[in-house]
Amino acid sequence: MAIDREMILQISGVNPKLCMKCGKCSGTCPAYDGMEYHPHQFVSMVENANLEPLLASESLYTCLSCMACIQRCPRQVEPAKLIEAVRLAVIRQQGCDHLLPDELPALLDPELPQQAIVTAFRKYKK
Amino acid sequence: MKYSYYPGCTLRTKAEILNRYALASAKALGIELEEVENWQCCGGMYTASTDEIATKLASVRALAQARDAGCDLVTLCSACFNVIKRVNEDARTNENFITKVNNYMAPDMEYHGETNVLHFLEVLRDVIGFDELKKKVVNPLTGRKIGAYYGCLLLRPGEVMQLDDPENPKVLEEFIRAIGATPVLYGQRNECCGGYQTLNEKSIAVQRSSAVVESALSQGAECLITACPLCRYNLAVNAAPQIPVYYFTELLAEALGVKEVAENGN
Numbered sequence: 569m570a571i572d573r574e575m576i577l578q579i580s581g582v583n584p585k586l587c588m589k590c591g592k593c594s595g596t597c598p599a600y601d602g603m604e605y606h607p608h609q610f611v612s613m614v615e616n617a618n619l620e621p622l623l624a625s626e627s628l629y630t631c632l633s634c635m636a637c638i639q640r641c642p643r644q645v646e647p648a649k650l651i652e653a654v655r656l657a658v659i660r661q662q663g664c665d666h667l668l669p670d671e672l673p674a675l676l677d678p679e680l681p682q683q684a685i686v687t688a689f690r691k692y693k694k
Numbered sequence: 695m696k697y698s699y700y701p702g703c704t705l706r707t708k709a710e711i712l713n714r715y716a717l718a719s720a721k722a723l724g725i726e727l728e729e730v731e732n733w734q735c736c737g738g739m740y741t742a743s744t745d746e747i748a749t750k751l752a753s754v755r756a757l758a759q760a761r762d763a764g765c766d767l768v769t770l771c772s773a774c775f776n777v778i779k780r781v782n783e784d785a786r787t788n789e790n791f792i793t794k795v796n797n798y799m800a801p802d803m804e805y806h807g808e809t810n811v812l813h814f815l816e817v818l819r820d821v822i823g824f825d826e827l828k829k830k831v832v833n834p835l836t837g838r839k840i841g842a843y844y845g846c847l848l849l850r851p852g853e854v855m856q857l858d859d860p861e862n863p864k865v866l867e868e869f870i871r872a873i874g875a876t877p878v879l880y881g882q883r884n885e886c887c888g889g890y891q892t893l894n895e896k897s898i899a900v901q902r903s904s905a906v907v908e909s910a911l912s913q914g915a916e917c918l919i920t921a922c923p924l925c926r927y928n929l930a931v932n933a934a935p936q937i938p939v940y941y942f943t944e945l946l947a948e949a950l951g952v953k954e955v956a957e958n959g960n
Contacts, residue, residue: 578744578745579743579744579745580742580743580744581743581744598885598886598888598902599886599891599898599902601901602895602897602898629894629895630891630894630895630898632846632886632888632889632890632891632898632902633739633742633846633889634846634850634885634886634889635846635850635851636846636850636885636886638742638850638851639849639850639851639852639860639861646742648742649742649743652741652742652743653743656741656743656746666894667893667894675893677931679708679927679931680708680892680893680927681704681707681708681709681923681924681926681927682703682704682707682708683702683703683704683709683738683771683773683922683923683924684738684889684890684892684893684924684927685893686703686735686737686738686739687737687738687739687773687889687890687924688890688893688894690737690738690739690741690749691739691890692894
């Protein structure tokens with residue numbers, strides 16, 4: 569099934585038309601410096617059905633899921649839900665996991681809590 | 695006072711001390727935490743989408759067991775609290791979601807959001823009361839300057855979590871006062887530590903956790919407390935400036951005089 573604007577809106581439950589382009593989401597985003605596309609760009613690019621650049625971007629995996637943009641959006645657009653929906657649409661495709669169990673041993677250190685591993689798999693693997 | 699209790703994966707392993715200090719403290723305060731049988735990992739992170747069912751079943755099963763035991767469900771880990779409370783909100787308010795979920799549940803376990811989910815901090819604040827807690831302190835941590843680190847998962851989204859004001863929380867500061875210490879306010883106390891990016895893009899976790907610790911040090915904090923194993927890891931291991939980071943239950947156990955009991959087994 570092709571990934572399109574309708575699919576992203578349906579998975580996310582977000583209405584990007586509510587956005588008034590204040591930029592607060594990106595202003596408060598703690599991962600901003602590490603992102604190619606920022607939260608406010610996700611909102612406008614999904615709204616304009618400009619999905620191709622997002623589908624291929626590492627920014628999908630950079631979101632911390634900290635919910636700062638969800639909490640602080642004055643219009644309840646909740647940009648992180650759009651980022652999550654685009655990421656889910658990608659990793660739900662066969663062979664598109666972002667993290668594989670075989671890659672894990674090299675990333676471990678003795679103190680790392682299990683919580684980090686289960687969370688990363690929840691975010692990056694189907 | 696009896697509660698169903700959901701420890702979660704990390705409290706059985708790397709964060710065993712978070713669990714042990716909490717159980718010893720709860721006992722000293724007359725709180726019984728009865729572990730949910732055969733609980734499964736909550737997944738560590740709530741998936742914010744309209745169509746995920748399978749990733750939320752573990753939470754629903756724990757919630758249904760607490761309901762059947764007639765108890766509120768208590769968590770200690772911030773991530774478990776966030777996931778389970780948000781799934782419970784879905785179960786209460788989203789008919790489409792819970793209908794699909796119940797198709798996966800055992801016939802006698804149908805669930806509709808009946809259980810009340812509490813973080814252990816809420817039990818201390820709302821059931822015991824911080825004034826009462828203060829009276830039970832035998833080793834007040836007088837003179838200690840402690841920064842409360844909330845992170846994200848205890849507070850957001852505020853409309854669902856309802857633990858405290860998500861932008862100006864105070865429950866951990868009140869806790870710090872109750873055990874006799876002095877809370878230190880700092881700007882980054884409810885900003886992200888970097889979370890699971892320690893596995894994907896470590897530089898983000900280093901940058902974020904360093905910013906939190908620098909913020910706390912600049913206001914005079916001598917140590918930090920948290921409820922989250924992953925926050926503790928990032929702040930203690932990934933942050934460039936060093937500061938001791940404790941689970942809040944460790945200082946609670948110390949103040950209640952049960953720290954050694956907890957460390958030597960309950």
